[in-house]
Amino acid sequence: MNIAVAQLNFHIGNFEGNVKKMLEAVETAKKQGADLICFSELTTCGYPPRDFLEFDDFIDLAEKAVATLAKASHDIAIIVGSPSRNPVIEGKDLFNSAYFLHEGEIKAVQHKTLLPTYDVFDEYRYFEPASEWNIVEFKGKRIAMTVCEDIWNIGNENPLYKICPMDELMPQNPDFIVNLSASPFSYIHHDSRKHVVDANIKRYGIPLFYVNHIGAQTELVFDGGSLVVSPNGKLHDELPYFEECIRTYSLGDVVKGEKDGSQENTKMALIHDAIVLGIKDYFGKLGFKKAIIGLSGGIDSAVTTVLAARALGNENVRVVLMPSQYSSDHSVKDAEDLAKNLGLEYDIVPVKSVYESYMDLLKPQFEGLAFNVTEENLQARIRGMILMAMSNKFGHIVLNTSNKSEAAVGYGTLYGDMCGGLSVIGDVYKTEVFELAEYMNKDGEVIPVNTITKPPSAELRPNQKDSDSLPEYDVLDAVLFQYIEKRQGPKELIEMGFDEKLVKRVLRLVNINEFKRVQTAPVIRVSSKAFGMGRRMPIVGKYLS
């Protein structure tokens, strides 16, 4: 039997487009000689469909999509993920299902059992878990259909669920496992994925076809990297990352286990490619082409600009240099150098005149009061407004340039440098932004060296440096990583050797700045814990604050 793995990029709610793409894939798979084609999780409606699932009309459209696909299942069988209605009145109204389509009909449906409800996942919000498990017979083989998380409850020290769906299916003697996934990228996720697939092979000893989404849905990036694994544990094939791909495998060859198709990665290459895809799909799926970015001469906006140019093409990125009276000479030069390196359209729009008109206007209110954060924020906000005005006039999307370190501690101005439709590097700590810049420069200077080597500064008052008001970034980022990604509390952090005063200060800054983060753009997620939908914190809380 020949089995096609179809790792494709879907668009949430775009049933017509998604079905068209799957029908084309069916034709490709047939040409590749496939008897069976496997798509990933919830491909009719895209993933995650979120509260669209609460609309009857939306589920009707998903059912129609499955019916259309079923009609194409004559010379080939199709496994596809789609929501299905729960006929039992008690419990949630829907299941997250794998459909087996053949001979023009729905031959079998297996629901998802383990419903991730943590971090960015809300599946128990919508779905009832499966309570029945059945293999599917096809051309003399017995197929165990599982959906994503269903194979993730083994090999963990702290299992999240009490059931293991493959344990339920094994007594029916399946010949192989198909797993329909929509497993979002993080720069460590490919390791977890291989670990869990490995644990399944060890326990069940049958081939596994792990079919993942690729493509970005606002903050979530799906990296693909679908896996075909032999019963002896060898990775028969690993599909490319961040690309659509349809490949057909002989089940016999997979069973033999003679091939090793594993890929090499580095953290920075993965982060780079994930963000590029994140930008590309955000624009493409919203129907936009052009981005506009405020370029300061600093490293954050430089890295953001390069990522945007790689995602959208240099001709679709416009940058605006907006020096104030506190900007250093090298800032404008560094920014111009980058724009020239990339051949970008750029404008120089100094903010001083507008700044002065605000100060004139507010003189009656501010008379006699000292320069403080107000005037700093004002500069940042004027820049934000200029970008927004240009985006309104010319149809760009403003890209946000904040990094994760500053988003964490609130070192940014709401409605100023925190504005924009999408946060490009908001899940990349400042120390990682430097690494990313080095990675970008590996084949020659793209980002001006001076942008990388000079000390970070917001340049909102004379001779300002980030280190005036923040700890050095290597220390700050280490604390943030432990607190945010690793969920270590103050006690654990102090035990690790971090200074107690510093720990308390940093954790307090993170917690009191939640009000800023709730108002910022969605952040392209590249780590295992990003700000946004996956980290839900009270605003009026009084914990560590």
Place this chain on the structure above:
Amino acid sequence: MNIAVAQLNFHIGNFEGNVKKMLEAVETAKKQGADLICFSELTTCGYPPRDFLEFDDFIDLAEKAVATLAKASHDIAIIVGSPSRNPVIEGKDLFNSAYFLHEGEIKAVQHKTLLPTYDVFDEYRYFEPASEWNIVEFKGKRIAMTVCEDIWNIGNENPLYKICPMDELMPQNPDFIVNLSASPFSYIHHDSRKHVVDANIKRYGIPLFYVNHIGAQTELVFDGGSLVVSPNGKLHDELPYFEECIRTYSLGDVVKGEKDGSQENTKMALIHDAIVLGIKDYFGKLGFKKAIIGLSGGIDSAVTTVLAARALGNENVRVVLMPSQYSSDHSVKDAEDLAKNLGLEYDIVPVKSVYESYMDLLKPQFEGLAFNVTEENLQARIRGMILMAMSNKFGHIVLNTSNKSEAAVGYGTLYGDMCGGLSVIGDVYKTEVFELAEYMNKDGEVIPVNTITKPPSAELRPNQKDSDSLPEYDVLDAVLFQYIEKRQGPKELIEMGFDEKLVKRVLRLVNINEFKRVQTAPVIRVSSKAFGMGRRMPIVGKYLS
């Protein structure tokens, strides 16, 4: 036996403050002759604690809080809600528990079974459901402890769960039910609450003590209205709304069922009081005192200002009138009239000079291009920046004045009139804003009559009216209500008699403006479906858009 119901206002993560408040309540209850005092759900840590629950340190503090309360349980028993650790390795790490404290010890713990995971609730994100149910014996009585949702799975046409915890407890012959709740307000919620309590009494025929939170936690308002119900179905007492209250009841009297303590409400009174508490607690719990609001002369900012003044005191509300060249004369007069009616500090800061300095600055870019939404947004954003500058300088929080209708269809400017720390009327449709204004004026003019009677206008271009670009509000709001609150799709709406073109246009506007709503301030929730944490929509979706 005398039972005290303690309906109190807690602060998320403020263990010290919460415990202190409960210890004082214990003393009050003792003075009232109580043998038992009942608190609401998760009172040690406040509700909802959200992802703070993922920190070991946070759970340690909750356990310490329970231990401290246990020490105070010598002459009185205490029922209190707090998270507890799951000793079983499989499943979620925590339970949402009711503790029974007496004689200085934890005598019993009953976990919550039904974990709401819909709308604003994420409980299965954190908690494992109970799988054991035990009554507690105390002074010859048998108590069934339940937590919030545990009593909500009966009497529904479409039950969300397969289990009914009280059905599990009834074979143990409980004498009465205590329900620890944290049930957020909506203007119809008191009806649902009474309906469900009624269904429980009919089915189980024993007294019920329903203990709810009061107080606001950013977007969620808890209205109190705790209930004591007799076995004959009579509402023995209903505690006040939006106020702390501790009352002690003789169980014998409750059993007799001779009293009827139900309260009267009106929708507008409830919405008004909920928002006032929402503002008050947002400021109080964050440690702020003063609000600043942009006053346009229109109804939204007028209603917001009155609500703020009632929450914070007139002396703590500063308003800023920011006319542009497109503002009508009556706008300034209407705004001034309101400020004078309330005796508020106000500033007049015309935006024209700053607007012109932006237009001068951007002349090279905008030369020859027509006035469009860019220039409209610019005016709104200058106003936002002036408010933010004043708030930075003087320590105010900017209150957002957007209503639900405009938030729905994107009729607002990001970083302009959509700025602010808290959205006060963002869950109130425009037609309801008018009703709220009438309600405020019921005992004499507070909001100038002209503000109520003139046609709504953004005044961002000459002679602009909202109805130039939007359907009339009564039609718009009717469609929005069906789509947002009732989750009716296009087919159902057209069947209801709404014009097809209008329906498609409105639904499209709602869906394509999700990118704006994700960046706005938290909205005080007063309806059964507010924008924000309870409505989770894709941004790059292509559904009805």
